[in-house]
Amino acid sequence: MTAIKTALVGFGISGQSFQAPIIEALKEFELTSVVSSNPAKVKGQLPDAAVYASLEELLEKGDEELVVIATPNELHGPFAEKALRAGKHVVVEKPFTIESAEGERIAALAQEFGQKLSIYHSRRFDGDYLTIKRLMNEGQLGTVHTLFSSYNRFRPEVKVRWREQDIPGAGILYDLGSHLIDQAVSLFGVPQAVTAKLRQQRPGAQAVDHFHICLAYEGCDVIVHGNNLSTAEGPRFQVFGTKGAFIKYGMDTQEDLLRELKGPGSDGWGEDPQARWGEFTDSEGKTVSVPTERGGYEQFYLEMAAAIRSDAPVPVEPRQAIATIKIIEAAYESSAANRTVFL
Known part of the structure; x- marks a missing residue:
């Protein structure tokens, strides 16, 4: 299986500790870029990753298939929408969105565009x-x-x-x-x-x-x-x-x-x-x-890889994550x- 080029958006505690070490450990993924305002911190942990100042710059210049959103909660929905509209598969750190109506709209968008969307309820x-x-x-x-x-x-x-x-x-x-x-x-x-x-x-x-x-x-x-x-x-x-x-x-x-x-x-x-x-x-x-x-938190990403490469079910369905927000x-x-x- 060709490794899935992956971008990580956000490099606070979630991106740095809860996401990067798992993605880096799996041959199914290649963590190629990070969106962060602190390039030195990223390079200290991921020296080979490209660092972008904004999601917009990443979507314009990067060629990743999967975007993992590990930002403050209020940015989950807007960033997921931008990544989906750019043709990317998306993983959103929990909670999915602030409001359930926003989650329903983004889930419908993923279905419309045929992109895989899952929420990291590890x-x-x-x-x-x-x-x-x-x-x-x-x-x-x-x-x-x-x-x-x-x-x-x-x-x-x-x-x-x-x-x-x-x-x-x-x-x-x-x-x-x-x-x-x-x-x-x-x-x-x-x-x-x-x-x-x-x-x-x-x-x-x-x-x-x-x-x-x-x-x-x-x-x-x-x-x-x-x-x-x-x-x-x-x-x-x-x-x-x-x-x-x-x-x-x-x-x-x-x-x-x-x-x-x-x-x-x-x-x-x-x-x-x-x-x-x-x-x-x-x-x-x-x-x-x-x-x-x-x-085994890595099981989430193994199931996500199967969803992207083999059209298997995503590890956490958006409708279940929306139920949590409701x-x-x-x-x-x-x-x-x-x-x-x-x-």
Whole structure:
């Protein structure tokens, strides 16, 4: 297979750490250019990549097939549209867009132009999520009636960065919450109703830094929670079904490795230490440790390569990413009006 020439738009934490090390590790791709205002930083990590000052310059001068958009959230939609209109395949870092209507318009544009479009919801390839998916598919949990998914951390100081400013798409609901909601949508589909409480908890907070959301399904509730004032993480997942329960502590280790610019193939990639395996308790009260499935964010890009070269399905369909944005919109509405919002 001819390597897919790829351009990376944005070289902040997402482009530098969460995208480049994975793309660089795969023979199916050739990372040939980066759009960045800091050429020295790009060249320090990717010495052979061309550096462009703007997306417009890239689209005018570059010959890449795939454009990966890793910019601040409010630029996702406009940049995706420009790349699609230029005849490029597109991967957009999560969340897809700020508003669901914009996502629907861009998805329709990709279909009209015949270009592949996918959204980088990488945590579908977390080991803990894959373990829960396997337990559910094998029927070991029975019928799941309650799932708690939490992402708690301790960051009491508000930082001066776009993610924490009073701008569209900022705050941890769009950032972390989109991951948790996407996992729920992937497992259970679109919920019937959303009940949410969103807060600005920390002194000086300008954007949402705490969310607690109940997604109501027929016979099942999924609770997703995240905040910046927890000195202990607590369980990452708690899943309760008619045949058993599964409780898992600890975060997937791939993100920490990527922050060190270590990608697929590096020591420990996708592995979960045995001490952090989850525990399954059956209906008779017997508890056993469950080995965590191996995670692999690179699987997203391998599926994207198959979509581009062989017309296989993209790894994350735009319609699913749009559903996540609709749930986020419903959460804001629910919290503001202090009521349940039906979808």
